[in-house]
Amino acid sequence: MPGLFHTSVELSPVSFTVGSVTCTKISVGPMDNNAYLLDAGGPLVLIDAADDAQRLLTLIAGRPVAAVVTTHQHHDHVQALAEVVHATGAQAWAGAPDVAAIADQTGIESTPVWSGEQIETAAIKLEVIGLVGHTPGSITLVLHPDAEGVPVHLFTGDSLFPGGVGATRSPSQFTSLLDDVTREIFDRFDNQTIVHPGHGDSATLGDQRGQLSEWRARGW
Template identity: 35%
Template sequence: MPHPSPSPAGVRVERVVTAGTVPRAHGDLTLENNTWVVGDDDECVVIDAGHDGRAIVKAIARGRRVKAVLVTHGHFDHIDAVGEVCDGTRAPAYLHPADRFLWDDHYPVTPDEDLADGATLTVGDVELTVLHTPGHTPGSCCFHAPALAAVFTGDTLFPGGPGATRNDHSDFATIIDSIRDRLFTLPPDTIVLPGHGDSTVISREAPQLQEWVDRGW
């Protein structure tokens, strides 16, 4: 599995895999989610706190300041541990406002901060740039870290294709546009770190785009 190298000043990426059950009308679904912790020995950000907040907080070394809990999109399995992680670390939660309708189904309080396309957040010596990549949900975002040659894609891009667009708030043509225009324009050696499963590399996925368009998913 490709993995980003630490930055010169020591910012590194750690993966915490959590598992949980997502309730669905036609039967509950058990999912494993990737939570990404990005930072150095002093501070970090958490990307997509899913299922088990206690395990995520435990994985963050004692004494590290959590600057933010970033949400790639508002689906239940990516936000259901945000409250617990924020409570345990006193970190603010960031969400794109177009996904507030999903957040509001789960939380009675508003997120602390809005994500906006092109905004940047700095952790250690590494800058994360917000890329608004709608399609899986209206407010889906990815986080690009050029210094780590990595992009955190949530459920927008996986090895072998885009995230699912089966819901009434998702759209296949839109997610294809987001992948083509926002992700496949990144450097070819950029490592893709998704919300579930293994990582990949932009250069491995980009040649498959027309195949995905032709198959329709």
């Protein structure tokens, strides 16, 4: 997480729509992790089974789940993965360089994906963008709307927050992450694009675009 971090105070699930997809955001666990449940009328997609499996399963409410996608390998994002996958029979997915570390922690073998690939169910399609720096295999998931006038929505895990990129352990990792975020996110998507991070509040790219040079200068 960056030094500038907006903590969510939402205790109850909050829903928003992206064209035909209803997205429900829920905060779980002691680190206020965001999990996102996507519903387009068919099998669901869960982004980050981070913690509190029973709360997530209550939100799922017995509906079929096609996929559970993990944005990166850090322990606070995978605490409920095994229980949710076993309870729902969903396929797990994760960024290819993080798959082994996730399996070591959870016993769950995720299907590896990376930039240029898609996670597609009967009703939901997510573009995958790999962003190297917070972890070797962090991914952002792009939900392109199926209706005109609706912004693109990005589920960025811990790679991009309001106020900065995710925490890194070295200058080279920071540079890698900021370069990837600049090229793959800010250079591709417009100011109306909405970023949904792995913790805290959402923001538009337009809210943050003017801060990129400041982030690079401060080094975090």
